[in-house]
Amino acid sequence: MGIHVIQSGDSLWAISQKYNISIQSIITANGLESAPRIIPGLALYIPEGGAVIRSYIVKPGDTLSRIAQRFQTSVNVILSANPGIRPEWLYIGQKLNIPSPVRLSMQTLGFIVPYSPDAFLPIFRQTARSLTYIAISAYSLTKEGYAYAELEDTRIIAESKRLNVIPLLMIRNLIGGEFNAELIGGVLQNPVYRRNLILSLMNFMNQKGYGGVSLDFEFIPPPRRQDFSLFLRELKNALGSLVLHVNVHAKTEDMPTNRIIGAYDYKAIGEAADIVAVMTMDYGYPTGPPDPVAPVWWVEEVIKYSVTKIRPEKLQIALPLYGYDWRTADNLTRAYSMLAIQNMALSTGANIQYDSYAASPWFKYWRGAEEHLIWFEDIRSITEKYKLIDQYSLMGMTYWQLSLPFPQNWAFADKNFTVEKART
Incomplete structure (x- = not known):
């Protein structure tokens, strides 16, 4: 595995000669245009052969x-x-x-919100060999606990089975596109509503052929902490051999009264679920101060805490397939895919920097009179995160979300990992 950080005077031809690899292989692995401009600080993945x-x-x-x-x-x-x-x-x-010569073996999961199956399916076909599961985020719930479909999922389910990727029904506590604490809190505290939710989820899974469920319930009111753990045990009992995948906010200590992480009892969740996915992203968050989205020091601290409560072989961490662009005057924030950010850096001639402590790249650019700061991921930062999976013997990685292009990640995964194709 090679990483080459562009220096002044570099050319793709010289790089190809140095690593004995074709220019086209470099272009493809890094999502560069056919006649690319390269800039100092840009990190290129060089897909060499040999040992990992x-x-x-x-x-x-x-x-x-x-x-x-x-x-x-x-x-x-x-x-x-x-x-x-x-x-x-x-x-x-x-x-x-x-x-x-022995590759790291892991189980991975990619998320998709299927607004446009026609646009997504070609992307899915390109990334499927690097995925164990796909969580199809097409469901929410009523205040009485009944799950319902917001988006069409039939074609993606069929394609996932053809591609040997296990589809999971992903449900989120959304109202109008926003997470709603009152909605999920009201369902979890009521035994009848919890039962409604379990029965309706099982009905959808049986009808559509899902291999399990992926829960993303956020801002659960802290007083519902025990109710959430109870619901997970009840749901797993109904699922039987089907997969229970639970997404939880990242934390480095237990804070039971905190409105974001308080309801997540990692130990109880780890005992009930087959897989726990800790959302190690958004350390730097929209409208907040410009910070790395997933600094490696923080990700490791989250892992160190998590493995004291959850068996490592059940634990996944998250790799964001996006970066954030902050307008520095007021921290107005927009998200972009890694490929879009790379293209932005190339088009603006940005001076890409690398924070070695966070293991995260960043750059500034100007839009008219507005200064912008972008934190993102590249081949340098993702390799450090994959190392953590190896070091702590974790189950694997999740990706939010698959519609966001990040060619370096998929090229690296294809060369360096054995992705398990789990059975349900």
């Missing part, structure tokens, strides 16, 4: 020879990949890069 780089945290009792055996490599290869380390100086918590 695994990431490992040293544990009690480890030796380099045991680690080498685990990853089917040699001590000398590990020493070469980690300059400065010595076998007798290993310490618990040390992070190592491990060149290995």
